[in-house]
Amino acid sequence: MSPPLCGRSVRFAPPLFLLLSLGALGAQYCVPRKTFPYQHEELRLFREEGIWNYSTMLLREDQGVLLLGAREAIYALDIHNITSKKAALYWRVTEQKQKDCTYKGKLFEVDCRNYIQTLHKVNDTTMYVCGTNAFSPVCDYMSYSDGRLVLHGRQEEGKGKCPFDPFHRYSSLMVGSDLYSATFINFLGSEPVVLRSSNTAVRTEFKSSWLNEPTFISMEHVPESVDSEEGDDDKVYLFFSENAMEYDFYSKLTVSRVARVCKEDMGGQRTLQRKWTSFVKARLDCSLPEPSLPPIVQDVFLLKHQNWRRSVFYAVFTPQSGSSRMSAVCAYSVVAIREVFNEGKFKTPVAVETSHVKWVMYSGELPVPRPGACISNEARKVGMRTSLDLPDKTLQFIRDRPLMDEAIRPLTGGPLLVTQGSALTRIVVDNVLALDGQVYPVMFIGTENGYVQKAVNYAGEMLVIEEVQLYEDPQPIRTLRLSSSEGYVYAGSVFGVVQMPVSNCGRQGSCSDCVLARDPYCAWDLSAASCSPVNGNSFGSAAVQSLTEGDTSRCTPPEPISVVKVKLVPENNIQLPCRADSNLAQVHWFFSDGRRLHSGPKYYVYGGGLLLLNASVADAGLYTCDSVERLRGRTYNKTMAVYDLQLSHGLGETEEDDLQDETDKAPDSSVGSDIPSTTAQSTIQAPEPDEPLLPETHTDAERVAGLRVGVAVLSLVSLSLFAALLWKLKVGASWRCSPPGGPRDIQAKTPVVEYAHVQNHAHVQNHTAVAAAEVQILAPGSPCISNNNHSAVDFKGNGHPHFTSMANISCLDGLGYINDESEI
Template identity: 50%
Template sequence: MSPWALACFLLLCGPAAVRMIGAAGLAGALPRNTVPCNDDSITLFRVDGVWNYSSMLLREDLGLLLLGAREAVYGLDLRNISRKTAEVQWAVTQDKQAECTDKGKTLMDCWNYIRILHVLKDGRMYVCGTNAFSPTCGYMTYEGGRLSLLSTMEDGKGICPYDPYQRYSSLMVDGALYSATTLNFLGSEPLLLRSLTTALRTEFQAMWLNEPQFVSMVEVPESVGNVEGDDDKVYLFFSEIAVEYDFSSKLAVSRVARVCKKDKGGQRILQKKWTSFLKARLDCPVLESSLPFLVQDVFLWRASDWRNSVFYAVFTPQSASVDLSAVCAYSVTAVGDVFSKGKFKTPVTVETSHTKWVMYSGELPVPRPGACIDNTAKQMGIMTTLDLPDKVLQFVQTQPLMDPAVEPLSGRPLLVKRGAAFTRIVVDRVTALDGQNYTVMFVGTDNGFVQKAVNYDGEMVIIEEMQLFHQPVPIEILRLSVATGQLYAGSSHGAAQVSLSVCGRYRSCLDCVLARDPYCAWNLAEGRCTALPHLQSLQTRNLIQSVKDADASTCPIPETMEPENMTFTTGMSIKLPCQQGSKRAAVHWLKDDQPLNPSDEDYVHEDSLLILRTSAATAGRYECRSVESAKGRKYTATVAVYKLLLNETVNEGKDVKPLPPQPKPRTTGHDLLPLQVPLVALAVTLAVLLAWNLYRGHLCLPGCRRTQESAGSPSSPGQTNPEAAEVSEITLLPNRNINNNHFSVTFAGGMDTTASPRDKRCSVPLQYIDDESEI
């Protein structure tokens, strides 16, 4: 669908279209739980004074995570990244930095930012840095527990970006380095380059690359098991300004391009240029905006047969008026069919001298333009791309754009979420207790969170969101290690590590099952939620899991919770804490087994019951229940039980916990009535005195002059009644973090302090979580 047609469709059917995405993606977009950044399961790494941890290389063979930052590369323990085992410094020289600033760049731009880290066949690492807008590459080794940067350096132009903040992509395949960046200082010559072997690049033409923002590159081994003798492909994902639409302003679209690994360029035309470069529009139809969403990151989930592999991509809007993000999935086979079987677009000049792009309806030259050299081409005597006819090369040189867009699986996004924009994605496939495989997506956001989401036959469930960094910084890189079962993230402020499955967060069988986490199951023998072992060695009779149906009816009935006895005196205020089972649960309070309805004296808070004024009738048994709905069923769990006893009725020797000293109840309007009359009289007196002094000239309004008669000053009015001073209310509450026993002190004036220094590690307040959860 063209943008104009889409705009017209939204104009006529906008409300209905918006409702379409509501059912598809937004229904399950509320995370069930939020994990704060000070959680024990999150491991951080950061060096003071070092920034931009934006390149990563997993060396599972060495047990290392290579982390590239500003002017340094760190070797971290893959299982605990807080342990630094090695490092190497790569600082820019003062001459290079001075040359960079002389060209108009800021000092912040003129450092050496490590942007590229790849492993070579011989075990060495290939590393590139911006080097003060003079890209440079070199070789790095790891021997004897030490990282060493070899003295031999190479020009990194066209391989590494000049600008440390510019989007780029690179991929090392069979000793060849594929890089998508710019070739010049100004960033005006974008290209897809292959280096370290036979060098090839794209043409500097708008119909090839038009102001692109490069995102990701992936290699697909399409030659494996291919009866047609096809070649392996390298796919490039990016966004660019569309050339095929006649808009008054620039319209950006998402693209996927691909080249053949054995491409050697043309003989006379397209010498040292790609002969297999084709591109197509990538569609992710989020229908709340007439403008297409733009791709931000792509992850390839690899199946044992490459034909069953799937691309997962995150998209964000190009309009600031839309705050949705989306995840779309694409079949590798469907993407390949667009290039091998689709139509071509061709530019046509019309009378107004504008260039229109229309579907090419003429006869295609043979072999098919942009195709890899397969068995059919070899039967024609075309053994390499150097043998391709000029007619074929001329066609692909001027018409690299395919006509059909690549559509997502099921024709719609897997996930649509409002709030913080998505930035990165990685995907894992998990075999659950029912024997089925489920796709788990870890999606980074621009405020330092990672969403853990699963799609159950079209039903999207966000199991939890994890705040990885103290600051609301974008997740710039995500890596997943199946070998260690860990997720690694990088940002401008540091790197983070978290396990793919932290089943210990679920404290009860009900909580474990309703989380619908395919990594976890409730172990009846051990009485705790544990990671699901391999099915080959699984004793299923002692495990409970129901990820698809969310059926917790087989959970054992929990033991009756003993009440916590507390004493009180009349006239005080009491706050009884109650931690919700999940963000999707509702809290219900009962008093003496009867539902408690909020009244003037009792107020049900989100995480507590606040009793403003106690009386003799306050005494009784209070029970807090968490009620969560899942798949049409409601599950109730008792979270807290209190027994409040009036102080005068407590017998000696009982195990009773006295309440902490409570402040006097707040002053009401009736209590202030004796003070209101003298205050009104005082106000009238002051008004009369003010008018008299203005009349006599003792006081002067702005712009007037005092006369000589206005000597002296009015006497000071009397002091206000000290009894009218507001009384601060202080209550001691348990901290929301169930992993510790610290208490916080809440003041009525709005100030909140926390007795736990660990809680202060998070400088990001929870409003970021609330904003992200508003669906």
């Protein structure tokens, strides 16, 4: 199966020769169709003054709470509204313990605290909790009842169950009454261990061939004993990264791994006593679409199915090289991983002349039973009922050769999704039943700058539906949890935890907006004329949802859009604001006679609108701005604004007074906020249009009711100076933001326009009808205006956004910037 392709992307498309890495790919960079900046009304934030590191979560849907572990605090929050704190428990470190910690060289206020790292459900009334306890980990049992969180006071040694260092990544899992953990077992963090804490504790060997400076990521339990014809055992899968032993590199090379152990493994009788006899590992392959070192796994989510054979692991990867800003999501079938471990070949170390050890594929005969396998019906037939009965030959083999030769390949042959920019950090996946009766896996992916992206795969096309900013200030998302039954995603960071609905259908204000969003959670209710959640609604035939095609043909025609009148002053420069309806759309401008306007000596088309240079009498007329989005061979047009430029022969004193009066009365406008202005800018409320403009025949999507227009009148400067400035821009003189070769042709360049987050940037909504628009009228010779209240975004070579004060930007978007120890 070939990897899915992203929808038409406006990001940089790599050349064909770059689409080679560890495997051939066809995926493009995926761009969120819509970007929603921080809106506190849609989100719920919980944090408490003086408390940090909200990084551990346990959903107790049966008790209606989200248990949240932070630094020296545990909270029980209302699962429906996390701002409601039902209970709190403060588990602080004693002063003596802090002093002991500092004597060992750790920081008193940072390291020598109790960071809650483990929260697991033991039974309906009891939880198991562990904390770092100032580099002396300890665990206890806890209960929540009658609105109180209570520690039972049955403290246990936490070594091997919880990390010493609060900033070391680790993973743990509770299966029945047994705790599986992957962490470092010593103070120095030099002895990694994968441990099962139970009546028969079992752990890994302290050998670099087992674990070589690992970073533990995730653990998952798969009930493979269910309906197993061979009488197999359940498995616990561990995802981590480590320094590779099998590659002969000058410096250390990190690779991503998946390992597994059998649930009923009891260790060996003589060899591997109290050690795993079933520990095997393999490399995870997730090739990025550029020549690069193997990417590193950052998070894994198991999308479970009633039939465990159909369960899928979703994993987030980032580059190990700082020169790349790519991230990827790959999916792995449980069956595919199982086949590699059950039937694949092993690697074996061999000595070479240089005294180094080289790992090669083992081609000899395997001992019986197969090394690393669980006890099955076949083994039971010959009297081997537990791992204690395994022969030494089998155990010696797996002790020295735990690594498989074959890598685990992605389910789709390559990444499901590839992004460029801010790194992806965490992932959860929800199964969503759509109106077409199909179940779609929807991914929620956290980023390094505090956004959550929602993505889904439709018939081989990967669509990032939207991205939502969760924190007002950028905060790396360190934990993601999903409650499918309640319809919320919970995101944790150092700063606090945010509750976000899986979908906000109300953002889509029209039928075509709702349909083109292609969100399986939402459909357009024809009877109610609103975009409504699918779950729990019985729409019948009175709903429109077209996920794979985005077909808006059942939508009613759009309302007429109002024409905004603008005075045209000869020899002035005029800015007409207009933005594309989505990140995947282009902006097309048309004049009265139907001509398509392109960037050139007369016009400049940029991301925020149209710049009319040195206006003349001939420029009077209608200017129409269309947002054009292409989907599966169809074009969807939406008129975003229409301006009627009417000739003005100058303003007399009376007219100037009227203009000032209108300026004083005009409300602030956020439309076109990336357009430069000066402190002398005047904003007026444009008059109501004389008559509505009906939807044009060349479009097939609805029209918006209008935009507000801002008018900035600047002092007149010589036209010759302006012409000289444009010439200087064209030849690439000192202006940093000027592209070589003069103004760009938007028609040719739009498909490769880059995309990035713009902090606190006003997003143009298309569900509100506005009868006015903002227009910038610039005096000749002033194509660039400074205003410290605005900011622009500039893109570096790696696609990372760099924010600059507008005061330092020399020209508009189109003129060069885009605004837009040990035994246990």
